[in-house]
Amino acid sequence: MTVIVLSGPVGAGKSSLTAILSKYLGTKPFYESVDDNPVLPLFYKDPLKYTYLLQLFFLNTRFHSIKKALSDDNNVLDRSIYEDSLFFHMNADIGRANDLEVQTYDELLESMMKELERMPKRHPDLLVHINVSYETMISRIQKRGRSYEQLSFDPTLEDYYKRMLRYYEKWYDDYNYSPKMMIDGDHYDFMASESDRTEVLDQITQKLKQVGKLPKNWHAGEIATESIEFSS
Numbered sequence: 001m002t003v004i005v006l007s008g009p010v011g012a013g014k015s016s017l018t019a020i021l022s023k024y025l026g027t028k029p030f031y032e033s034v035d036d037n038p039v040l041p042l043f044y045k046d047p048l049k050y051t052y053l054l055q056l057f058f059l060n061t062r063f064h065s066i067k068k069a070l071s072d073d074n075n076v077l078d079r080s081i082y083e084d085s086l087f088f089h090m091n092a093d094i095g096r097a098n099d100l101e102v103q104t105y106d107e108l109l110e111s112m113m114k115e116l117e118r119m120p121k122r123h124p125d126l127l128v129h130i131n132v133s134y135e136t137m138i139s140r141i142q143k144r145g146r147s148y149e150q151l152s153f154d155p156t157l158e159d160y161y162k163r164m165l166r167y168y169e170k171w172y173d174d175y176n177y178s179p180k181m182m183i184d185g186d187h188y189d190f191m192a193s194e195s196d197r198t199e200v201l202d203q204i205t206q207k208l209k210q211v212g213k214l215p216k217n218w219h220a221g222e223i224a225t226e227s228i229e230f231s232s
């Protein structure tokens with residue numbers, strides 16, 4: 001059984017690579033709750049009011065997903081509980097949560113992480129982080145077109161996204177729950193270019209081989225983007 005978690009800032013390409021990778025490895029994809037998330041649009045309209053509720057919503061869904069992924073067969077997760085704290089503390093640092101909310105959140109997360117330690121499989125086998133520049137991030141956010149994520153919806157999102165990229169640098173350096181690797185999301189267009197897709201999948205399978213976690217009975221094959229079901 002092999003569990004892979006994807007990480008990276010908004011628009012980096014996590015959901016897209018989750019779909020490609022899970023199809024390639026013949027494993028199950030787990031997606032974040034976005035289009036069916038009732039709190040997300042409220043958060044972008046009024047972050048001060050909805051930061052805490054949104055975080056509890058994500059934390060709850062991520063906890064259930066990682067528990068299921070760690071007890072199921074092979075899986076690929078599009079963002080996981082390991083990034084939850086980055087988002088909450090980033091928002092708290094810009095004044096969107098008070099000290100009591102931070103303390104309560106940290107204690108709750110700690111209890112959840114302790115519960116994961118009791119799972120038969122305690123951690124993922126590999127973290128695949130997609131690194132992108134601010135320019136790439138913005139162009140992908142525009143390409144995807146969720147209205148509330150656009151700079152035209154809220155110009156202060158420029159600072160928010162730039163801060164997110166800085167927090168991710170430290171987050172990736174500190175992450176130590178599993179082996180990890182970084183994909184250059186500026187360089188590889190794994191959506192439109194077949195050779196880029198092949199190269200990225202190759203990098204990931206090499207790393208899985210290196211850590212002894214390539215799923216059993218798996219054979220490399222080509223995958224066409226048309227055959228993949230992307231999440232919306």
Ligand SMILES: Nc1ncnc2c1ncn2[C@@H]1O[C@H](COP(=O)(O)OP(=O)(O)O)[C@@H](O)[C@H]1O
Nearest residue numbers: 010011012013014015016140143144188189190
């Ligand atoms: N490597 C890439 N090259 C070009 N376009 C990409 C790449 N990765 C993702 N995209 C496009 O960028 C947008 C955001 O990708 P998505 O997978 O939803 O990002 P995330 O899940 O990290 O927020 C989508 O329109 C997707 O088609």
Ligand SMILES: Nc1nc2c(ncn2[C@H]2C[C@H](O)[C@@H](COP(=O)(O)O)O2)c(=O)[nH]1
Nearest residue numbers: 009010011032034054058084087088149
């Ligand atoms: N405040 C938070 N926002 C979050 C969190 N996780 C995701 N998000 C937002 C960011 C995007 O607008 C959207 C989906 O993220 P993608 O990176 O998949 O595009 O949800 C969080 O924990 N806190």
